Amino acid sequence: xxxxxxxxxxxxxxxxxxxxxxxxxxxxxxxxxxxxxxxxxxxxxxxxxxxxxxxxxxxxxxxxxxxxxxxxxxxxxxxxxxxxxxxxxxxxxxxxxxxxxxxxxxxxxxxxxxxxxxxxxx
Amino acid sequence: xxxxxxxxxxxxxxxxxxxxxxxxxxxxxxxxxxxxxxxxxxxxxxxxxxxxxxxxxxxxxxxxxxxxxxxxxxxxxxxxxxxxxxxxxxxxxxxxxxxxxxxxxxxxxxx
Numbered sequence: 001x002x003x004x005x006x007x008x009x010x011x012x013x014x015x016x017x018x019x020x021x022x023x024x025x026x027x028x029x030x031x032x033x034x035x036x037x038x039x040x041x042x043x044x045x046x047x048x049x050x051x052x053x054x055x056x057x058x059x060x061x062x063x064x065x066x067x068x069x070x071x072x073x074x075x076x077x078x079x080x081x082x083x084x085x086x087x088x089x090x091x092x093x094x095x096x097x098x099x100x101x102x103x104x105x106x107x108x109x110x111x112x113x114x115x116x117x118x119x120x121x122x
Numbered sequence: 123x124x125x126x127x128x129x130x131x132x133x134x135x136x137x138x139x140x141x142x143x144x145x146x147x148x149x150x151x152x153x154x155x156x157x158x159x160x161x162x163x164x165x166x167x168x169x170x171x172x173x174x175x176x177x178x179x180x181x182x183x184x185x186x187x188x189x190x191x192x193x194x195x196x197x198x199x200x201x202x203x204x205x206x207x208x209x210x211x212x213x214x215x216x217x218x219x220x221x222x223x224x225x226x227x228x229x230x231x232x233x
Contacts, residue, residue, distance in 0.1 A: 004165075034220050043209065043225040044166070051218075093165050097218070110156045110213055110221050113165040 003027055004096050006114040013084055014122055021079045021117045023094030029074035030096035034111060035067075038091040050077055084121040092117045124149045126224035128210050134230045135200055143195040143208055143227045151215030155193050157186050158209040160226070166209055169195075200231045 003026040013019050023033060032051050036044040048064075050056040050071035058064045066088075068080040077096075081088055095111040127146045135141055147155065154173055158166035170179045172188040179186050183204065185196045195208055207228045211221040 006165075032218055041228070044223045046220055049220055091163070095220075110154060110168070110171065110211065113158075113167075115165045116163065118163065 002098065002112045004094065004112050004114040006092075006094055006117050008117060009115065010118045010120075012120045012122065015085050016083055018080055018082045019084055019119060021081075021092055021094075021119070023077045023079070023096070023114055025075045025096045025098075025112070028096075028098045030077075030098065031074070032097040033071055033077040034095040035069060035077075035079050036093045036095065038093060038116075044093060047079075081119065084119070086121045089119055089121045092119060124212060124214055124222045126210055126212055126222055128208075128224035128227050130227060131225065132228040132230070134232065135197075137201055137231055137233050138199045140196070140198045140200070142197070143229070145193040145195070145210030145224055146191060147193070147210070147212050147224075148191075149212045149214055149222070153213040153215040155188055156211045156213065156221060157193070157195055158211065160207045160209055162207075169208075197229070200229075202231045202233050205229055205231045 005024045007022045034049050035047045037047050038044050046059050047062045048056045048058045048069050050069050052071050052074050056069035071077040093116045094114045125148045129144045154171045156171050157169040159169055160166045170186040175190045177188050183198050187194045207226045209226045211223045
């Protein structure tokens with residue numbers, strides 16, 4: 001249980017186009033989803049936190065108009081990179097917490113992670 | 123502000139050469155300290171959660187320990203398949219807050 005999937009796993013696009021990345025919790029309902037970005041040989045950088053039905057909370061320095069996050073259902077969150085540029089090329093990872101989870105579960109598992117999406121902007 | 127510092131940044135070991143990875147942390151109330159393994163091009167894979175000082179957990183060749191200020195991931199007689207980046211993260215003891223990650227240690231085990 002507690003599987004998180006991402007689609008696509010890899011995407012290559014031209015500069016100026018928009019790209020949508022989907023994150024799904026396959027066997028549980030996620031009250032909260034997190035989006036991370038990871039550059040080569042660096043750690044995960046939190047971009048934003050989204051709760052189902054609410055606006056995402058973005059970390060300082062992350063442009064909310066460029067990285068659009070929608071968490072429309074308890075099993076799906078999307079990240080859209082608008083007007084992508086080469087500097088947006090990165091590895092994007094989503095993560096989720098279970099709806100039915102509570103203090104004890106979060107304490108035990110932290111977060112469940114997806115396999116990541118490699119974005120390359122030419 | 124919560125902080126997690128991992129050392130060394132990179133570690134190269136011969137197969138069978140045991141060693142330890144360090145994770146130092148400062149957090150406003152620790153709910154849990156987590157160790158993950160990440161292979162290139164993949165998402166983090168959960169290894170351990172530690173909650174209180176003195177706690178230890180083991181899995182195959184890995185053993186994680188926790189003090190009030192740091193955690194160690196001991197690797198005993200590593201094999202090439204243990205090569206990966208090992209990430210440490212802390213969860214604050216308040217609200218629905220995200221994990222705070224260290225920069226990771228890139229481990230290479232040479233046959």
